[in-house]
Amino acid sequence: MFKHIMLNGEDRLLFVGEIDLKPAAKFTRNGNSYVLNGVTRRHAGKYVCRIETSPPTELEHTLDVQYPASVRRESEKVQRVVQGSSVTLECMADGNPTAAISWSRQQGHLPSGTQSEEGLSITLENVDRHVEGTYICTASNGIGDPSSASMTVEVEYPPEVITEQAILHTGEGDEAKLMCIVHGRPTPAVSWSRNGDPLMTDNHIIEHDSLHRHTLTISKVKEEDFGDYTCTAENARGQKANTLRLTGLPKTPKMTSSPAGGEKTSYTLTWETESYTPIAQYRLQYRKFKPNVTTQAPGQWIDRLYSPKTSENNFTGPIHHMTHPIEMLEPATDYEATVAVENKFGWSGTSEVFQFYTRKGMAHPMETQGIGCVYGKCDER
Incomplete structure (x- = not known):
């Protein structure tokens, strides 16, 4: 008798004498030897050869099948969290030998400042927009190529409005460009006002680009264009404004x-x-x-x-x-x-x-x- 005790404890009787009970199992008998063709991970376990004597004689073999690591996400592919909260990203790995999991971040260091961390999960605490990005869990066990899975973290936060120049000096007849850089999630709606009044589009061009820059262009400045311009951004998480001054005054010497x-x-x-x-x-x-x-x-x-x-x-x-x-x-x-x-x-x-x-x-x-x-x-x- 020749049987297979699988890793889950299930017994599979393969041969009784010369009779092959599981032809699909890819075993062939060669005298007192059994040859397994096309080994896969399901073939791992113990194999027992039993001779019905009195008392019976048994010989046991263990087949350890090594295979490359594979990894799967246990968390959603896109994790959207609110600023100030925490989020845990998890992965599970399979492989023999046991696979080690490491975490990295696409295009940058982890929030901890390290290039990578080990473990089944990684927790990001008190999150803000600077932790946004794609996080990668990689499983490796030295057999074949490593396996990876990725998750994206998006943080919802109130608008942030940055102005690189608080005061812009210009002259009549010149072109002036006022710019504010706006961050926020959901994407904020941006509006401009001058001296507290909504801005008319006549003689003003409003643009924005993929780098979060919002630009107000005044093609030919007139004296009445001088004043304080406010860039206001608003989303579901809040509102933020910043003011730039367009002036004809001289710059401080x-x-x-x-x-x-x-x-x-x-x-x-x-x-x-x-x-x-x-x-x-x-x-x-x-x-x-x-x-x-x-x-x-x-x-x-x-x-x-x-x-x-x-x-x-x-x-x-x-x-x-x-x-x-x-x-x-x-x-x-x-x-x-x-x-x-x-x-x-x-x-x-x-x-x-x-x-x-x-x-x-x-x-x-x-x-x-x-x-x-x-x-x-x-x-x-």
Whole structure:
């Protein structure tokens, strides 16, 4: 007698003497040997050869059939969850030897920061839009090729509205593009308003692209187009807005001169600003800088209005490079200055405070071995 005890415990009698009871089982008898053709995983188990003697004699063989790993999803292919909640992704694997399961993320690291993790499941906690994507479970046991299954996580969350430029400087007759970047799920509806009023489509073109960028284009800017534009996004999870300012005002000046003055009693201040119309005037403020916090107060601000040089208003572009010589300064003295500029639409913001110093007439009190230091910045004088 020859029988098969399968892995599930079921007995299958294959031969009794010379009689083949299961021809479909692909066994053939060759004397005292049994040959199995076309082995599959269902052939795994114990095989018992029994000789009916008194007492009976049995010989047992174990067939271990190795086969490649396979994997299947235990979770839905698309998992849609609400921001702040948790989601668990699960896979099951089959294979002999036992397959190991690893998790990875298509086009990026896992939320934990690692490239992969081991286990039958992976849990994403307190989810936000940054965990969205396709997660892949891969089973491998060293036999054949690994097997993979994928699941997609989508997170529902209120709109997020990002503006790369809070203020856009432009001029009359120019084209202006106001842009906001909008994220949200479900996909938010986006609208524009100006100074709180819904935007009319005349002279305005509204577009969006696959990178979540929503652009409002004003083809030829008029003075009445200046103002605050609000980009509002709304979906089932909430609403969010962000405001951009379109203005004809000059940009806040940026100082470009070196702190080290080359003269004892004068200093030439230089700066640049962006304005799409000529600069009408500028305000310069300067004073002695406070060199010692505990013993000496700074000087009084000298505040003056000036008209720019004609050459500084030769309008070849929006960037204006401007200079002003400051006279009657004291040698080897530290000063600080600010500047603001005005065009037909009004005043710019005031520049950051800029420190400079004049050349020494005698040893400068802040000078050591030929190096002068102002606010921790040292320059040879």
